[in-house]
Amino acid sequence: xxxxxxxTEFAAREAHAVSPAYERLALAVSRDDEVLALLGTLxxxxxxxxxxxxxxxxxxxxxxxxxxxxxxxxxxxxAIAAEMRSRATQTNEPGRCAVLLPVLAALPQPLALLEVGxxxxxxxxxxxxxYRYGDHQRGSGEPVLECAATGMAPPTRLPDVVWRxxxxxxxxxxxxxxxxxxxxxxxxxxxxxxxARLRAAAAVAAAEPPVxxxxxxxxxxxALAAQVPAGATLVVFHTSVLYQVPAPRRAAFVEVVRGLPGxxxxxxxPDVLRHEALPEPPGxxxxxxxxxxxTPLAWTRGHGQALSWFG
Numbered sequence: 001x002x003x004x005x006x007x008t009e010f011a012a013r014e015a016h017a018v019s020p021a022y023e024r025l026a027l028a029v030s031r032d033d034e035v036l037a038l039l040g041t042l043x044x045x046x047x048x049x050x051x052x053x054x055x056x057x058x059x060x061x062x063x064x065x066x067x068x069x070x071x072x073x074x075x076x077x078x079a080i081a082a083e084m085r086s087r088a089t090q091t092n093e094p095g096r097c098a099v100l101l102p103v104l105a106a107l108p109q110p111l112a113l114l115e116v117g118x119x120x121x122x123x124x125x126x127x128x129x130x131y132r133y134g135d136h137q138r139g140s141g142e143p144v145l146e147c148a149a150t151g152m153a154p155p156t157r158l159p160d161v162v163w164r165x166x167x168x169x170x171x172x173x174x175x176x177x178x179x180x181x182x183x184x185x186x187x188x189x190x191x192x193x194x195x196a197r198l199r200a201a202a203a204v205a206a207a208e209p210p211v212x213x214x215x216x217x218x219x220x221x222x223a224l225a226a227q228v229p230a231g232a233t234l235v236v237f238h239t240s241v242l243y244q245v246p247a248p249r250r251a252a253f254v255e256v257v258r259g260l261p262g263x264x265x266x267x268x269x270p271d272v273l274r275h276e277a278l279p280e281p282p283g284x285x286x287x288x289x290x291x292x293x294x295t296p297l298a299w300t301r302g303h304g305q306a307l308s309w310f311g
Contacts, residue, residue, distance in 0.1 A: 003039050003047050004030045010049040013286040014302065019188040021064050022053060028066035035070060038077050045244060046084050050091070050186065055083040058185035088244055090172060091186045092119035093194065094201035095304035096239045096267065097126040098133075098147035102307070103265055103292050104235065105155035110162040112232035112262075114225055116217045116253075117241030118166025120174045120183060121210035122201040127161045129201070143200035150282075151298070151309035162232050164210045167224055171212035174202035194303065217245065218252045225260050234262025240288060240302060243272045258294070266291045267300055282308045 001009070011026035026049050029035050039047045052073075053063055059079060062068040073080060104111060104126055113124050130139035132146045133154035172179040180202060187194045213224055221236070228234045236257050242250050250273070257264045266273055267290050270281075275296040281287040287299040290307070297311030 003036050006047070007049055013284065015049075015188075016285070018285075019190055021189040022049070025049075025053060025063060025066055025069055028070070032070055035073055038073070038081070042081060042084060048089065050089045051084055051087065052080070054089065054182075054186040055080055055087065057189075058083065058182060063189055087182070088170065089186060090117075090119040090168075090170070090182070091240070092122045092172070092183055092198075092201075093303050094122045094125070094129060094143065094197055095145050095147075095194070096300075097123055097129055098131050098145040098304040099267060099290055099298070099300040099307045100237060100239070100265060101126055101131060101138075101158070102149075102152060102155045102309075103290065103297065104159040105157050107159070107235060107263055108233045110160040110232050112163035112228040112234050113161055113165070114221075114228070114234065114236045115164075115166045116221065116236060116238040116257075117244075118168045118171065118210075118212060120172035120179065120202070120205060121164070121166040121212050122174070122198075122205055123237075123239065124164040124166055124210045125161075125201065125204050127158045128204050131155075141204070143197040145197070145304060147304055148306040149309070150307070152307075163227075163229050165224055165227070166210055166212045167215050167217060167220060168212065169214065169216065171214055173209075173212075174205050175209075217241075218249055218256055221253070221256055222260065225262075228262075234260060235265060236260060236262065237265035237267070239267035240269070242266075242268050264293050266294075279310050 007026045007030035011023045015023035015026055057063055061072040115124055128141045130141045130144040132144055133149045136154040139158050174180055183198060225234060267288050270289050275289055278296060281299045289296050290298040290300050299308040
């Protein structure tokens with residue numbers, strides 16, 4: 001897929017009806033030969049819209065007006081390119097816990113959670129947040145995570161988590177203002193509710209910091225998994241992570257994770273982690289596939305805002 005096409009796809013499938021600013025911006029970049037040429041100087045994994053837009057926001061550049069964005073990007077390209085080369089999209093959206101919860105609550109308790117691509121570890125606290133599925137609320141914590149769920153009854157309980165750890169090439173620390181600023185920059189412009197959610201979830205993580213290990217999802221996963229306390233069900237999970245991993249390493253990861261005791265929850269795009277005979281996704285928006293131990297169960301939206309169960 002060309003860089004221009006990837007921005008057109010992002011506008012149509014991810015930003016449409018979710019972020020008008022990023023929809024406008026992505027369409028403008030897809031037609032902007034000067035910015036496309038600059039993006040072409042970066043490695044293929046560093047050209048994606050969310051990384052470019054997040055870096056420009058982090059540096060204080062404009063993302064609401066495409067013309068101002070163009071001028072800023074061209075004028076400040078060396079600084080933007082340096083940040084894009086050194087960073088990855090580490091969107092740590094606690095709202096994704098709402099689509100993980102139905103699976104987590106149904107597994108043998110208590111749980112030992114191990115997140116791959118954990119960023120700052122905010123998705124390691126599904127037992128501390130509250131959830132609203134339509135008229136059904138579960139839990140009493142903050143933030144309250146809202147999810148439009150179809151095809152299933154909402155879970156009746158929260159999981160019992162006795163151990164939580166994350167693995168990431170570059171773990172982030174919510175108590176570090178610079179790391180928190182990057183997480184904030186990755187939130188789309190209009191999403192003030194997600195900014196509030198980030199702050200509330202960061203307070204939970206800061207009060208009880210998770211074990212976050214700097215490491216590779218293939219080479220370092222078994223050693224971290226071996227630290228799980230006796231009597232707890234290991235759950236290795238990841239959400240919107242594997243698209244950043246080259247295909248051969250993805251295959252190696254799947255082999256490693258399948259060899260571990262416990263369970264494996266994946267929440268990834270269908271072209272990143274393939275499954276046979278998936279039903280049609282609801283509507284034309286971008287959806288991930290929620291799967292348990294390789295069996296697909298539901299379509300999910302990227303920020304946890306919707307879940308359509310078919311398993």
